[in-house]
Amino acid sequence: MHPMLNIAVRAARAAGNVITRGYENRDDLDIQKKGSQDYVTKIDKEAELTIINKIQQSYPDHAFVGEEGGRVEGNSDFTWVIDPLDGTSNFIAGIPHFAVSIALLYKGKVDQAVVFDPIRGELFACSKGSGAQLNGYRLRCTKAKDLNNTIIATALPFRNKANFDEELTRFTRVVKDAGDFRRSGSAALDLAYVAAGRYDGYFEKGLKAWDMAAGELLVKESGGLVTDYAGNNDPLYDELKSPGSANGLVAGNPRVVQNIVKRLK
Structure with a gap:
């Protein structure tokens, strides 16, 4: 170690x-x-x-x-x-x-x-x-090729209700094509579970640097990909540079991330 x-x-x-x-x-x-x-x-x-x-x-x-x-x-x-x-x-x-x-x-x-x-x-x-x-x-991420039969973790913006309807629309687009979803209350564990292959993917907006920093590397080191809602790399860098500027986070194996980002857009 x-x-x-x-x-x-x-x-x-x-x-x-x-x-x-x-x-x-x-x-x-x-x-x-x-x-x-x-x-x-x-x-x-x-x-x-x-x-x-x-x-x-x-x-x-x-x-x-x-x-x-x-x-x-x-x-x-x-x-x-x-x-x-x-x-x-x-x-x-x-x-x-x-x-x-x-x-x-x-x-x-x-x-x-x-x-x-x-x-x-x-x-x-x-x-x-x-x-x-x-x-x-x-650890290894799952090998799911699309959203069919996947388990996707996420969270709706319970702290910022002004964006609730917008995020609910995004949530619906993703989850209606997935097998199931989870809302656990811990972003760090959600990302760790993606790295462990327990979840196929994860997306959430409004995360802070301390919510995503460790989990982001876990996902990447397990063969996964981490982007923002637009498919751009390194949302952590954006958040560190200017708190509150990160355009969400999406994590999973590359194909799952691609499918989630497509629906979030």
Whole structure:
């Protein structure tokens, strides 16, 4: 395992311990509202600090961008992009489907990625150019040639209802030709499941950099493709350059992505 990936794994597991303890005592979460249907708990914040502190022990000069405000300037070409608890609404409701997401960017490109599900003990990890793994076993995207009989993951814009009708139209175009769909509440796990061949494809608009960074590399390293809604490469780069500018994200094997993009257009 790459040394930096090894540190990311240790940080993810340490955050996972914080999350599982909090999950067992959800009566004391100190829930705060960040926006419409957007919440943060003290566990999100504690997990993020745990990740940053763990990584800084080995790489004190690296920069950090965390969902819960954990922005730290660095003196190197490395930046860690962190979502300490992707799926907070599930966590609050007691639905056991959420994950820690950690990505390391080198000169703006994702180089290492970890998505850790602390409830199931599933660790999705990869280094650029070395393939993706789940608990040590190699991952591959599915080989579906079209949308027929596929399982497609997505999410409707529950936080921004102004775009609901537009996204519902797009959703209908895709799902009516697919076999089935899933809406899990965790973008990081949706992308990891695409990499693992559990889902054939995934699309969603309104994702932030920390939602997609680790999952994007997992999909690519499992033989998949990641584009925006127009079929352009690297929506993560657009989001990092100008937050809120990414034109959605589509992931899956190349043929599935092509079929989804065709309908989204």
